[in-house]
Every structure is written in C-alpha cells, then in structure tokens.
C-alpha cells in the first residue's frame with residue numbers, strides 16, 4: 001500500500017460551434033486568437049501535452065508528459081472540437097494514454113456529454129448524458145471508464161445512481177459536499193470541509209445493494225492552486241503536498257481544479273504542474289496518478305453527502321437556477337434574478353419538445369428511449385448514422401424516414417446543449433456562454449417547427465421576457481434574437497457560400513464546411529456560365545437537397561450569388577458579405593493571392609495596399625473582418641496591417657462603411673474610437 005500525491009484536471013469548454021453551421025464563430029474577446037477554444041488550446045491544452053523543464057543536474061532540458069502521471073477528464077464537446085481543430089493535441093494525447101504504463105482508465109475518466117448540472121436534469125436526460133459520455137470515452141480510449149466527472153461536481157443520490165447503474169465505479173467531489181462519515185466500527189461522525197479526512201476513499205450506499213466510491217480533493221490546496229497562484233512555485237508545492245500526506249502511509253493528497261488553471265488562468269502553470277509531478281515522483285518516489293492508487297484501495301469508510309451540492313455554489317445547486325449570491329464577474333448592483341426564468345423557460349422547452357420527439361420517434365423505431373440513448377454512439381463516431389437507424393428501426397426505413405429519425409435525435413441533442421452549466425454561471429445573461437445556450441434553443445425550436453410542426457417560439461420568447469440583462473438593459477427575448485442574428489444558416493445560404501467559393505477558386509472550393517457536404521452535379525444548365533447545380537447534404541441528418549446557383553463578380557472584392565432549390569422557382573440573392581466570414585475570407589484570399597490560397601496574412605497585406613490606393617467597395621468591411629478572423633491567431637505584424645486597413649476604411653468619410661461590422665474588430669485592436677465606441 002503506497003500513498004498518492006497528485007493532480008486531477010477537469011478540462012472543459014462549452015460547445016462554441018455555431019449550431020446551424022458546425023463551425024466556431026469568431027470570438028473577438030479571445031483576441032489575438034480567433035476564438036476561446038484556439039486561445040485556451042495554445043495556452044493550456046497543447047502546452048500540457050509536453051512540457052520542457054530544465055534538468056536538475058546538468059543545465060540541459062527534458063520533456064515531460066504530465067497528463068500521463070495525473071488524472072483528468074475532457075468534456076466530450078471539447079474533445080470533439082480538439083479532434084477536428086487541434087488534431088495534434090488529440091492524437092498526441094491518445095498516443096500518450098495508450099502507451100502509458102497505467103491503463104487509460106487509471107488516467108482519464110469520463111464526463112457527461114453536455115456539461116449540465118445533473119441534479120437539475122430530467123432523469124431520462126441525465127441517463128442519456130451519462131450514456132453519451134461513456135460512449136465518447138470508449139471510442140477515444142478503447143476501454144470502459146471506471147470514473148466519471150460530474151460537471152461542477154453537481155451531485156445528489158439520483159445522480160450517483162445514474163452513474164452506478166451504467167457501471168461507473170467512482171467520482172471526485174470536494175470536502176464541502178460531505179455531511180457525515182461512518183467509520184468501519186459503524187459510528188457516524190459529522191464532518192465539515194475542515195474535519196473531513198480526504199486521504200482515504202469513501203463509499204456511498206445506493207439502492208439495490210449498489211455502492212459507488214467517492215474520492216475527495218484536498219480542499220485547501222485545491223482552492224489555493226485555483227485562486228491563489230500556488231502553482232507558481234512547483235518545488236515548494238510538491239513539498240507542501242507531500243507534507244500534507246497522512247503518516248499512515250497509504251493516503252491521498254489530490255489537487256482538483258479546472259485543467260485550464262494551468263497555463264490559461266495561471267500563465268506557465270503547465271510548467272509548475274510538471275515540476276510538481278517530477279519532484280513528487282523522483283525526489284519522493286510517490287505515485288501521482290489517482291487511478292493507479294485507487295486500484296489498491298477498498299473503501300472501508302462510508303460517507304453521507306449533502307442532499308444536493310456542487311463545488312462552486314454554497315447553496316446546493318441554486319447557482320444554476322436562482323439568485324443565490326454566488327457569482328463570477330459582474331459589477332456592483334448587478335442582479336442574477338434572470339437565472340430562474342432562464343431555467344424555467346428551458347425546462348418548459350425541454351418538456352414540450354421531449355414528449356413530441358418521443359411520440360414522433362415511436363412511428364419509426366422500436367424504442368424511442370433506446371434510440372435516443374444509443375445516439376451517443378453516433379455522436380462519438382463509433383457508429384454510422386445509417387447503421388444506427390437500421391439497428392433501431394421497427395421496419396425498414398427509406399432515406400426520407402432515416403433522415404427524419406436523425407433529425408429528431410439532433411433536435412434532442414441541441415436541446416441538451418441548452419443546459420450547459422456555463423449559461424447560468426456568470427454575472428449576466430448577455431455573456432457569450434448564455435448566448436451559446438440560446439442559439440441551441442433556437443435551432444431546437446426551428447427544427448422542431450420543421451420536423452414536428454410545433455410552433456414553440458411565441459411561448460418560449462414570452463417566458464424569456466422575464467430574463468433581464470444587467471449589462472445590455474434588454475430582456476431575454478431580445479438576447480435570444482441577437483444570439484441568432486447573423487448566425488442562422490439555412491441550406492440556401494450554404495449553397496450560395498459554396499457557389500461563391502467556386503466562383504473564386506473553382507475545384508479548390510471546400511466540399512466540406514462544418515456540418516455540410518456539397519457535391520457538384522453534372523449541370524442541367526451547362527450552357528450558362530457560372531451556373532452550378534449542387535447537392536447539399538447535412539451530414540448529421542443525411543438530409544439532401546439540390547440547389548441551382550448563379551454567381552457574378554461585381555467588383556474587385558465583391559460578388560452576388562443567386563440561389564434556388566430545384567423544387568422552387570424563386571431565386572434568392574445574396575452579397576458576398578452575407579455568406580459567412582469563413583467564405584468571405586476564402587473568396588477574398590483566392591482573389592487577392594491566388595485561387596484556393598489560405599495565406600490570409602498575405603491577403604490582409606494586399607487588402608491594405610488596395611484600400612490605401614483606392615476607394616472602398618461594398619464588401620470591403622466584411623472582407624477585412626473575415627481576414628482578421630480567419631487565422632488561429634493574428635501575428636503582431638498582422639495586427640499592424642489590420643489597424644492600417646481600419647484607418648483606411650474609416651477615413652473615407654463619404655463612403656458607406658458598415659461601422660457595425662467593424663466595431664468588434666476595432667475594439668479588439670484598440671481602435672474603438674474609429675467606430676464611435678469606447
């Protein structure tokens with residue numbers, strides 16, 4: 001029996017993808033990075049994969065892989081993004097975990113698919129969130145998870161039951177969540193966060209003879225590593241952790257914090273963590289991985305938890321449904337009365353949609369419940385969508401019915417995404433985290449109208465009127481409308497975007513764009529130049545529609561696209577600037593540099609030269625914003641180009657430049673006064 005002194009890291013970001021498009025939009029607050037995922041990946045996730053430390057003895061350096069010596073979970077929505085946008089991080093991590101001395105389940109634990117407060121979730125949603133999280137884990141790590149992280153460590157007995165029923169053996173909580181413990185002699189003792197002995201694992205008794213193990217993080221050290229910069233001096237922290245080990249010889253000191261603490265919240269915290277792990281292992285010869293230690297432990301103490309609790313709220317889980325007083329950010333006088341009506345509006349939406357989804361699914365599949373539960377396998381990439389529908393269909397289904405089943409599953413997924421805990425976490429509902437949640441609600445409502453014939457928008461927005469933003473001085477219905485404005489994509493807009501790229505780059509136009517796939521059909525209208533016939537497939541639902549487009553270049557950096565579906569005679573017209581920043585950037589770069597180029601920085605320099613030399617055209621503001629946001633991050637030289645371009649655009653006073661489009665970028669580069677802001 002040996003002790004353990006180490007870290008548990010909870011890695012998570014909300015699902016930042018625009019749910020209509022499947023790509024993350026620019027988040028100018030993350031400047032000079034294009035969005036928060038990119039920024040935090042650079043500062044933390046990529047940094048934590050391999051850390052270079054000076055060697056103790058000879059002045060050289062060595063490479064450490066601290067995650068293979070720790071415990072961690074990665075929220076499935078974040079892991080999906082890493083797989084697509086930071087494959088180096090995803091693959092390096094997978095390689096490290098599968099080649100580590102310990103099995104994957106000793107290092108990584110699972111997490112529910114959506115970062116929802118499970119005690120506040122509907123029981124059937126909770127079961128599916130757990131099932132989807134397990135499916136994601138199994139596909140990534142090749143074995144069943146032993147542990148599961150609970151978002152915000154939000155827990156009650158029903159939540160633990162849901163975990164145990166699905167084979168989860170342990171979870172990690174904080175000492176504030178324990179009420180009393182029973183020693184092996186059967187005596188119960190009241191405990192608080194200071195008196196709870198966190199050096200041993202505990203057992204929680206559940207129904208039907210089931211139990212689950214709970215490991216508690218070290219309260220004081222976990223708190224100080226997250227909020228006091230304890231990680232700045234790794235050697236000293238290692239000594240402190242070892243000093244905190246009990247004298248009995250096989251206890252635990254576990255520092256539990258958000259993984260983003262190391263490198264993102266605390267600059268160079270990745271170095272600090274790696275040096276702690278190195279010193280504990282080499283100098284003290286002590287195990288640092290929770291999972292390996294837990295394999296040697298059989299809990300003999302029982303714990304009774306608070307009826308419902310979480311690590312970042314002192315009032316149960318009120319933080320995610322009422323104005324309990326716990327808040328992050330904000331200003332004097334701000335209120336959080338908005339939390340309750342937001343929760344109630346989304347609960348109402350869930351009830352209205354869930355029953356309708358179940359009823360409609362029952363027309364096609366044997367068991368709606370099994371179908372929705374197993375959809376996690378599709379989301380994890382373990383199962384193709386067609387196979388999934390075949391497995392559950394009550395009788396063979398045609399392509400149309402297959403897409404309908406998949407659409408119902410996608411409505412349900414968007415509905416669950418509304419409940420990410422971050423929507424309630426911060427001081428104001430105008431923050432980006434609540435906006436993300438409202439966007440998913442908009443997609444669920446929109447697709448619910450199309451697939452289920454439900455008109456839920458009037459009642460939902462009526463309920464949102466009780467949500468009030470401190471920051472923007474508007475109600476939730478306005479926030480909901482703003483959350484969707486300029487983010488809503490329909491098939492016609494996607495088809496038009498492809499046509500514009502094809503006009504500029506021909507066969508180098510993207511066939512894959514977020515959740516969409518395009519194939520050019522042999523043209524029916526081949527006699528007409530710049531006319532395309534294309535089949536558009538929404539990849540999650542396999543819904544396929546055929547569109548006809550006509551394109552015309554209308555200026556140095558502008559274009560007009562007309563689109564119509566083959567079933568509909570009416571043409572709809574778009575300007576380049578309407579088609580989405582990613583399309584604008586690719587089209588402009590094709591024209592400025594060369595067809596198909598993705599050298600956005602070169603395009604930016606050429607744009608500046610043109611703007612300084614000539615008058616501006618219609619879409620120039622949109623082009624500048626798109627180019628500024630196209631790269632993972634903008635270099636200092638690129639930032640200089642952006643400032644010059646902004647000056648050129650806004651100095652030509654008689655031209656109609658869209659200042660509203662330019663404002664977020666101008667603020668990001670410190671030129672808010674150019675667009676009349678501060």
Ligand SMILES: [Zn+2]
Pocket residue numbers: 312313314315316318319324325326
């Ligand atoms: Zn609270």
